[in-house]
Structure formats: C-alpha cells, structure tokens
Amino acid sequence: MKTIGEIGEFGLIDRIARFGAPSADVLTGIGDDCAVLRLGDRKLLVTTDMAVEGVHFRRDLATPYDIGYKSAAGALSDIAAMGGTPLFFLVSLSCPVDTEIAYIEAMYQGITNLTSAYGVSLVGGDTTRAHDRITLDVQMIGEAKGLHVLRRKGAQAGDLLAITNTVGQSAAGLKASMEGHEVPELLTAHYRPIPRITEGQWLAAHDAVHAMIDISDGLIQDSGHLARINQIGINIETDKLNPSPALSKYCWENNLNPIELMLSGGEDFELAFAVDAQECQSLFSLFKQEIRTPLRVIGRFTHEWTGVRVDGQPTNLHGFDHFSV
Amino acid sequence: MKTIGEIGEFGLIDRIARFGAPSADVLTGIGDDCAVLRLGDRKLLVTTDMAVEGVHFRRDLATPYDIGYKSAAGALSDIAAMGGTPLFFLVSLSCPVDTEIAYIEAMYQGITNLTSAYGVSLVGGDTTRAHDRITLDVQMIGEAKGLHVLRRKGAQAGDLLAITNTVGQSAAGLKASMEGHEVPELLTAHYRPIPRITEGQWLAAHDAVHAMIDISDGLIQDSGHLARINQIGINIETDKLNPSPALSKYCWENNLNPIELMLSGGEDFELAFAVDAQECQSLFSLFKQEIRTPLRVIGRFTHEWTGVRVDGQPTNLHGFDHFSV
Numbered sequence: 001m002k003t004i005g006e007i008g009e010f011g012l013i014d015r016i017a018r019f020g021a022p023s024a025d026v027l028t029g030i031g032d033d034c035a036v037l038r039l040g041d042r043k044l045l046v047t048t049d050m051a052v053e054g055v056h057f058r059r060d061l062a063t064p065y066d067i068g069y070k071s072a073a074g075a076l077s078d079i080a081a082m083g084g085t086p087l088f089f090l091v092s093l094s095c096p097v098d099t100e101i102a103y104i105e106a107m108y109q110g111i112t113n114l115t116s117a118y119g120v121s122l123v124g125g126d127t128t129r130a131h132d133r134i135t136l137d138v139q140m141i142g143e144a145k146g147l148h149v150l151r152r153k154g155a156q157a158g159d160l161l162a163i164t165n166t167v168g169q170s171a172a173g174l175k176a177s178m179e180g181h182e183v184p185e186l187l188t189a190h191y192r193p194i195p196r197i198t199e200g201q202w203l204a205a206h207d208a209v210h211a212m213i214d215i216s217d218g219l220i221q222d223s224g225h226l227a228r229i230n231q232i233g234i235n236i237e238t239d240k241l242n243p244s245p246a247l248s249k250y251c252w253e254n255n256l257n258p259i260e261l262m263l264s265g266g267e268d269f270e271l272a273f274a275v276d277a278q279e280c281q282s283l284f285s286l287f288k289q290e291i292r293t294p295l296r297v298i299g300r301f302t303h304e305w306t307g308v309r310v311d312g313q314p315t316n317l318h319g320f321d322h323f324s325v
Numbered sequence: 326m327k328t329i330g331e332i333g334e335f336g337l338i339d340r341i342a343r344f345g346a347p348s349a350d351v352l353t354g355i356g357d358d359c360a361v362l363r364l365g366d367r368k369l370l371v372t373t374d375m376a377v378e379g380v381h382f383r384r385d386l387a388t389p390y391d392i393g394y395k396s397a398a399g400a401l402s403d404i405a406a407m408g409g410t411p412l413f414f415l416v417s418l419s420c421p422v423d424t425e426i427a428y429i430e431a432m433y434q435g436i437t438n439l440t441s442a443y444g445v446s447l448v449g450g451d452t453t454r455a456h457d458r459i460t461l462d463v464q465m466i467g468e469a470k471g472l473h474v475l476r477r478k479g480a481q482a483g484d485l486l487a488i489t490n491t492v493g494q495s496a497a498g499l500k501a502s503m504e505g506h507e508v509p510e511l512l513t514a515h516y517r518p519i520p521r522i523t524e525g526q527w528l529a530a531h532d533a534v535h536a537m538i539d540i541s542d543g544l545i546q547d548s549g550h551l552a553r554i555n556q557i558g559i560n561i562e563t564d565k566l567n568p569s570p571a572l573s574k575y576c577w578e579n580n581l582n583p584i585e586l587m588l589s590g591g592e593d594f595e596l597a598f599a600v601d602a603q604e605c606q607s608l609f610s611l612f613k614q615e616i617r618t619p620l621r622v623i624g625r626f627t628h629e630w631t632g633v634r635v636d637g638q639p640t641n642l643h644g645f646d647h648f649s650v
Contacts, residue, residue: 004429005422012452015426016416019433023446026413035448037413039468042365048464050417050451088351088362091341092375092417092462097330097648101340104329108344122345123360126375126462127337128647137417137451137462139373143364322453323422 009322031229032152033081033214036144043144047078053133055322061177064103066191067136068110070267074216075140076118076195077269081214083150083204084142086120086197092137094130107136118197148204154211155230155274157303162280164199164270164293166244167219168258171265176250185246193269199293200271206286208279213272218264221319223272223299224308230274233305235312236263240298263310266320274301334647356554357477358406358539361469368469372403378458380647386502389428391516392461393435395592399541400465401443401520402594406539408475408529409467411445411522417462419455432461443522473529479536480555480599482628487605489524489595489618491569492544493583496590501575510571518594524618525596531611533604543591546644548624549633551599558630560637561588565623588635591645599626 004012017030027043028036034045051057051071062070072089079086091111095104112122120140173190176183196214203209211230215222219236227234243251243258251258275283277300284295309315329337342355352368353361359370376382376396387395397414404411416436420429437447445465498515501508521539528534536555540547544561552559568576568583576583600608602625609620634640 001425001427003423003425004420007426009452012426012429015430016433016447016450016452019437020447021437021441026446026448029446029448030450032449035413035415037448037466039369039412040365040367042367044364044369044466046413046415046464046466047449048415048417048451048462050419050453050460050462052419052453052455052460054456055419055454087364088360088371090360090371090373090464092373094375094377094380094460095329098328100326100328101332101337102326104337105340108341112344112346116346121348121351121354122341123351123354123362124357124372125341125355126373127334127341128375128377129380130377130460131379131458133456135375135377135419135455135460137373137375139371139415139464141362141369141371141466 004323012323028151033078034084036149043149045079045082045084045142045144047075048137048139049074049078050135050137052135062191064106065110068107069114069192071136071138072111072114073193073195073269075138076197077214077216079140079142080196080200081212081271082144083148083200084144085201086118086140086142088121088123088141089115090123090139091125093125094128095134096132097129145201150204150209150212152211152213152226152229155226155232155301156210157232157301158277159210159274159301160277160280160297161223161234161272161299161301162275162295162297163215163272164196164295167215167268167270168247168262168265169244170267171261172247172250183246183250186250189268193267195269196271199291202287202291203271203273206283208276208283209273210276211274215268215270215272216266218266218319219272220263220308220315220317226272226274227307231306233302234299234308235302236299236308236310238311240296242296260317264317264319329648337648353476358403359409361474368474370404370407370409370467370469372400373462373464374399374403375460375462377460387516389431390435393432394439394517396461396463397436397439398518398520398594400463401522402539402541404465404467405521405525406537406596407469408473408525409469410526411443411465411467413446413448413466414440415448415464416450418450419453420459421457422454470526475529475534475537477536477538477551477554480551480557480626481535482557482626483602484535484599484626485602485605485622486548486559486561486597486624486626487600487620487622488540488597489521489620492540492593492595493572493587493590494569495592496586497572497575508571508575511575515592518592520594521596521618524616527612527616528598531608533601533608535599535601537596537598540593540595540597541591543589543644544597545588545633545640545642548597551597552632556631558627559624559633560627561624561633561635563636565621567621585642589642589644
C-alpha cells in the first residue's frame, strides 16, 4: 500500500483530480491556481490555501500577524495568477484551547490588514480545537474581469518566460530569519509578500500573454507546471535571473548560491507567464507606463524537450513538495 | 491574557466577527450558517466546515469513507439551513506523509458519493503535510433561489419552533459506535446524516417560515443561536420531542435518557425553524404532499425571557463547544 509521502503532493493531486466530475459550469477545475466557475454571465474564481504550523510557519520565528498576513497573501496570489479580482474570503482555523485570544486576534489583524487593502471582505469561516498545532485555511472568492482569465494552459513553443519583479528573496529571508540575521529587504520579502493582483489583471487583459502561474513553490517547480500542462519544454537562462542587490549581498556574505535560491526557493508570490516573443517588447513598454513593478524575461518555451531545463541542461533542483520530509 | 478555552467557541467567533468589514455586497456575514454574497443579480452562499482528527472523528471508529461523507454532509447542511442550492466545493486536506493513498481516496469517495447525489462538483482545494493528524476542510459554494434566503434572524415571539425528522439519533449512534453496539439505525444516523437540501429549499420558499438553522451542535445550542440573535426566548416542550423507536430502545437498554440526547446531542444535521403559529398546520400539510420527511413542532418562541428553556425551566444542558475540553 503506497503512502502519500511516496507519491508526493502532485501524485496525490492527480489522484484527487479523478474525483472532480465534469460539469458545464466548471470552466477550469482541479489543477490550476483557481477553479473558474460559471455563474450566470459571471465567472467566479475560487481557491483555498492551507497553512499548517511546523510545515508552513514556525511560531518561534513568525509573529501571529506575519502568519495571518502570509496566509491571506497566498490565497490572493492564486487569484492574481489568473488575472482576477478578489472579492470575499472565509477563514477556517483550528488551534489548541490554550492559545491566547490576543494571538488569534493578531493573526486576523494580519489577514485583514492585507485583504482590506484590496477591498476584500472577511465573510465567514469555521473555528475548532486542535491538539497542539495551529492550522489556518483561507478560502478566497474572486471574479474574472470580462473574458479575461489566464490559465496555466496556453503557452506555446517560442513564447518567452517572464516574471514580475524578482525571486529568491523570500527563501533568503527565511534563512535570514532562522539565523537571526537582520536583513530588512529579505525579511520583508518573506513575511510580507505582495500578491500581484494589479499586475495579474493587466497581464490577463492582454492577448500577448498566453499562460500564467504564481511562484509559490519555487521557479523550477511552478514553471514545471506550465511546462507539464502544455506538454512543452522550458529553458531558464541563469544569466537573465539577475538577483536583487539584497539577495546578492546576503548570499555573498553567507556563502550561498543566489541562483539556486532563485530557482528553488518558494513563496515569493511573483507571477510567471508565457508571452508572445514578437510582442513582448511592446507589451513590456506598455506595462511600464502604467505599473511600476519590473518585468523580466528569464527563459523561453521550446518544443525540443518537455519539462524545465536550466541553461539547456536537466537540473535536479526542485521546489517545495508539501509531502516531502 | 485570556485563552480561547476560557472564552469558548462563540466568544471567539464574536471576536473574529469584528474583523468582518461591512460591504454592500455582503448581505449576511459572519454569524449565520452561510455568508450571503451579492454577485450581480445572483446571491451566492458560501460556508466552510473543518473536521479535525481526534476532535470531530476518530480513525479507530469511523472509516475514511465515513469521515469524508460526514465532512461533506456538514457543509451541505449549512447550505440547506439557508434554503440554498449547493453548486461547487473545494477540499483542503492536511495529513501525515505516511497516510496510505487508498485511505485518502476512500475519504474523497465518501465526499463525492454524497455531493454527486446533489449534483455538486469538486472543483479544487489544497493538500499539505500534517505532523500526526488529519484535518479536512470542506468549502461549499451555493446559490439562493430567487429572493428566498432563510437566515437565523427573523423569528418572532409567538412563532412555533419546529424541526425536520428527529434528533438525538446521531449522538446515540456515536455512543453505540464507541461501545461496539450494532444498532444500524443509530450508526447510520451518525455516520450517514442526510443534509436537508430539498426540505430547506421548500421551507425557504414559504413566507410562513421566519428563520432557520441546522442542528449541528445540539438542539439546545442551535436553538439558542436562534434565540440569541432574535433577542427572544424559546421554550422546548419535552413531551413533543418524541424520540425515534431506535433511540428509545437503545436508551432503554443502556440506561440513557433519550430526552437528554435529543436536547444536547449534535450532528443530526436536521433543520430547526421558526414558523408562524397561525399558518403552521396548513404549511405542514402542504409540505407533506411534496416531501416525505416528517416535520414536528417542539416548542414556541416567547418574549417572556431570552434564551432557551426546557418545559419552562432554565437548563444547564448545553451542546457542543469546539473549544471546551
């Protein structure tokens, strides 16, 4: 009898996906950042993001405000990844009975300070006892604007792979946090990631963008999802990755490889997308006129192989599997 | 510093409710069975139901199919309690890495066998590792039919309190399960509760029904929510409770008090509702012509006190608080 540890998170999701019965109103089901649901003439986006103490966060490192903020950021980022507008959310919480009320209130403060910045309302949830660890599950409900939903599916050979801003800072921030290093930029990247809602909406409204995902489990892994679902290859070019100054400095001082952190570190919540190679330059110029977040091409889609290679070579770097130990 | 154990589940919910910012599109927020959300000309119902191993279920007593079935039943019952139509759902799962895949698949089979009976589709979710216990969180999305949403609020002094079918069987079924007693009716009531979707829709479509809730935490406690939110009293008359034959027999044989189980036992997932006293009889006759589920008046709303009394007397029986230990 095989265990979940043996088949891993994505093996498990494949098994679970078999239970998703097809329906005319389910425009996108299991296997994307959000489900896309038809409701009359509207398109609903729904997603859920579960955070478990000791797996996703440590109470000795993160404040309750951090934990709440980040759970909300993860769910908002899933809406961003499809170009949607978040509207409402629910929170399920299980925690030990001896948890202080002030601690829980700080978590909800972290959640709602972020969501209220996007005009998103807490509308419900569930609360229950747990034996010894906190679990927080945030369910976000959003809406697609008009016809514009960007899925993981749609990338074509020849497309460029681009990302918003930069990656690797969150993973470095976690290391800094664990080592007690005071590196504000990296700690902020880890504990206060910015869901790319505006960027996602803008990109989804432009036909030159063919597919999108958010980088929650690392660049290699999440671009791997783009590759797999489109049955296509991706080549990531490390000379284009261009680590942030803060990441470069921290890695230099601590004898770390910034490229490795950029490829496999998770939770940056930046967007990765496939963009038409011919139209990329003009699209980026247009984007720059309206939005300050930098965009950067870091690779290319190809029909020469399937899966992700780095500088043309297979890699054994990987991202975050929630069932690897 | 106070803990959650000290203020209890409903004290905690009151604190959390403060984080729910008002919005014109949130027709009903925290504090009912579902949130009611305006989306264009539609009314969305959303709810979430979290089940934690060792709190809501025991793996040595329940099969994985049972656990899945019941989690889905709880979420469907919340939709039923407002008279809605369930449409889609998501499932968040955290479990230890050594959990067998077959075990998880049986859980999803239990979930989807129930949901597919109502034409409801699994559309997404999240999966993650947990240290030692399974947590299952089911998020149900439904829709109100037309203008018909029944809330907890709306009961008036003079209204009758009625329930669908009967209560207490689930609590007796749990006892039977723990004692290893083979009592099929009671075990079925506990492990295969029926969400009252059709009944809820019918009741919500009739103006004589003023308020509704599902009985998930026990009759005393859930009717207490109706009393509290309407700032009103309820008198439950024990001679009208009329235990089912299976419950009577089991209680007789095991020296249990059936009335106590009916008042404080949870998870029957029947509906409790306030109905206009003048129109009750004709409403029940109409209902009977279309739906086979029995309805029963078990008490009356009154302005003479606030809260729930039993046969006119205050009671120290209570239901299930997820943070009491």
